[in-house]
Amino acid sequence: MFTVYPSAERFSFDRGWLQGSHSFSFSEYQDPNNVSFGPLRVFNDDVIAPSRGFGAHPHSDMEIVSIILEGQLRHEDNLGNVAVSSFGGVQRMSAGTGVVHTEHNASDETHCNLLQLWFEPEARGLKPSYMSSSYNPASLNGQLLPIVSRQGGENQATIHQDMTLYLSRLEKGQEIKFVQHPDRRTYVFVIQGSLTMNQEHLLSKRDAVRIEQETHLQMTAEEPVFFLLIDLP
């Protein structure tokens, strides 16, 4: 079953220093019928103005993944971590029993665009931790590149959940397949360009599809496309 969520149906807002879109209930967007997709609870597409950001605030019992698309994101937390990431960088915070952190655009000239995803962890009460990782953007071409997974690996962030997050870039007409277990979920989000899922469902920039009970997925680029695929329980 494919359920397409067009970009325009996301909850979008403009606070001046922060523009963004929520794909699930978050902040002033509250929809009891749209709170999660498996352990995926938050999918925010944020643009932060130069030198601006989120002040100190806490989190608990969430795996928080930030994927930087443009600009620079600065993270600081009460565990002593300070990191600045740009395109090709991924930050993962396991909030567990509690982390206080800040997130800011590290540039005073250009905006920062990031995707921030929150996942329920496989257990409550984990020890809080943070890591940043990076991948080679050239490695995205023509394949599904894992950038976050439970087992981790070279150029991958580890996460306390049975899931894998992939990024991929395809040229126009290029095709890629993904075989899924029937009991698992798949979430696909188009960052740039467009693709067709299983020759039937067209996804354009910032569209998403939530997929259940489908085992054979085929992504075909309608134009050069940059997209994200998440394999979830």
Added chain:
Amino acid sequence: MKETVMVKHAVTGLELLNNNKHSFTYELIDLPAGGFRMTLVGAPEEIVQHILTLQNELNLFRFELPEDAPQIKHWYYVKEHGVQYQADQQQLVIEASSEIVYLPSEYLE
């Protein structure tokens, strides 16, 4: 010294209860075996019921606002099964296992 006590939904950030907006009394005690217990009395029943539905995903805050010093924030890690309500006494009890104290002024605003 002014003090704010607030209960928020930890995922969406939805503010559920705030002593500056809602009328209730509260008391915070240290538990002998470790941790904390916040007892809130007289909070609106409808809000309490909402809190109970979200009890596994709560942020409990206490903000101290000294007159001549920066704000101090206390955040409490709510225990699993740590939320109870006695309707006849309008008493909401939230138990926390740990606390993080932080000064927003020490971070980038």
